Amino acid sequence: MAKSPEVKLAVFGRAGVGKSALVVRFLTRRFIWEYDPTLESTYRHQANIDDEAVTMEILDTAGQDIQQKEGHMRWGDGFIIVYDITDRGSFEEVAPLRNLLEEVKKPKNVPLVLVGNKSDLDHVRQVGTEEGERLAAEMACAFYECSACADEGGAVSEAFHELCREVRRRKAMQGKARRRSSTTHVKQAINKMLTKISS
């Protein structure tokens, strides 16, 4: 049986935004209140997205220095940047993270999803939904507001699945571009030969 394609996804965001809670919600459909904040983990997960099997490797990052961050960015195919809707500072950390990502992955256009977590805490919200939408539009990526704790509409899964779709789309596009460029090389070589013969 053919092996399902593998996509490496890394979850970034300020400490305490709920990265681990989101990953665990996605993998187990459960919410667990507390994790070891220093814990950094990778999980493997198989899913069927739009009738195509995919194996995800998900890295839940935690408290890293810049070198570790860059290493994780080089490792990943796709990224979720999370902020906490009750913590404006975490929202302000999104753009610098995205800039670092662009820098590390240059010249590639990076598959990315923006997630505003803890939407169950609307009464203490510091970041408006439209602010998240605007930022996502600027970054040209999908945006989800959700709650790892009360994921009623399934937005958490949808965020992970959409990221996988985006990784697939980019890989397909890169494959096409590679094929196009090798066809161009062959054409150029033939033209060169023909020019030599005729001269």
Ligand SMILES: Nc1nc2c(ncn2[C@@H]2O[C@H](COP(=O)(O)OP(=O)(O)OP(=O)(O)O)[C@@H](O)[C@H]2O)c(=O)[nH]1
């Ligand atoms: N109310 C609410 N609390 C949440 C939600 N998601 C996470 N939390 C809480 O927020 C705190 C931090 O969650 P974590 O999942 O450990 O956050 P993290 O981003 O992985 O944190 P670090 O590992 O320190 O980087 C915990 O107390 C969680 O229970 C949510 O959707 N709603």
